[in-house]
Amino acid sequence: DTGVSQNPRHKITKRGQNVTFRCDPISEHNRLYWYRQTLGQGPEFLTYFQNEAQLEKSRLLSDRFSAERPKGSFSTLEIQRTEQGDSAMYLCASSLRGRMNEKLFFGSGTQLSVL
Amino acid sequence: ELKVEQNPLFLSMQEGKNYTIYCNYSTTSDRLYWYRQDPGKSLESLFVLLSNGAVKQEGRLMASLDTKARLSTLHITAAVHDLSATYFCAVDPPYNQGGKLIFGQGTELSVKP
Numbered sequence: 539d540t541g542v543s544q545n546p547r548h549k550i551t552k553r554g555q556n557v558t559f560r561c562d563p564i565s566e567h568n569r570l571y572w573y574r575q576t577l578g579q580g581p582e583f584l585t586y587f588q589n590e591a592q593l594e595k596s597r598l599l600s601d602r603f604s605a606e607r608p609k610g611s612f613s614t615l616e617i618q619r620t621e622q623g624d625s626a627m628y629l630c631a632s633s634l635r636g637r638m639n640e641k642l643f644f645g646s647g648t649q650l651s652v653l
Numbered sequence: 654e655l656k657v658e659q660n661p662l663f664l665s666m667q668e669g670k671n672y673t674i675y676c677n678y679s680t681t682s683d684r685l686y687w688y689r690q691d692p693g694k695s696l697e698s699l700f701v702l703l704s705n706g707a708v709k710q711e712g713r714l715m716a717s718l719d720t721k722a723r724l725s726t727l728h729i730t731a732a733v734h735d736l737s738a739t740y741f742c743a744v745d746p747p748y749n750q751g752g753k754l755i756f757g758q759g760t761e762l763s764v765k766p
Binding site: 571578579580581582583586594596629641642643644645646647 | 657686688694695696697698701741743753754755756757758759
């Protein structure tokens with residue numbers, strides 16, 4: 539395992555449909571994050587987990603969004619009743635808590651297009 | 654609320670020239686990151702700056718941090734085409750319990766022959 543893996547790479551869906559993305563972090567990393575990036579902008583924090591516990595959620599994360607990390611390994615991000623405004627790149631990152639120079643390693647992202 | 658601003662947002666430069674990208678942030682922070690993103694790709698970590706006066710260099714890129722001025726710079730020396738990408742700075746908010754980084758808007762760098 540050489541990095542953070544995300545699936546699918548691309549997802550096209552119709553408005554109102556539900557979608558689910560998966561993220562597999564670097565195996566020894568105990569923290570996992572979800573960010574969203576729209577064209578021409580920097581990533582925006584959505585939520586993060588330490589092991590299986592979801593410790594913080596952004597106000598950007600509406601009730602239609604839910605994230606899980608069962609058993610503290612991979613994570614899923616589900617968007618229900620998608621809207622066109624949900625179209626974005628969804629990035630997953632992981633890190634190892636406790637290191638002084640803790641840094642986030644990002645996956646390649648899932649590009650969501652809502653038609 | 655912590656805000657992070659980069660300038661310039663777009664930078665077109667010739668190969669061989671030097672330039673600096675600036676990153677200002679609005680509240681105290683102990684940690685600042687620089688990332689690179691190629692089109693359609695994810696973010697690659699370049700530098701982590703942990704203290705006032707920190708300076709890190711790799712190849713043609715050098716990053717520095719002035720926590721009193723709330724300013725970080727990314728200096729490019731003798732630019733080459735391979736450095737064309739978008740560069741983001743990101744700041745770790747005070748009392749942050751997790752990786753809730755606040756990113757700047759990014760600086761899109763284009764290096765032309």
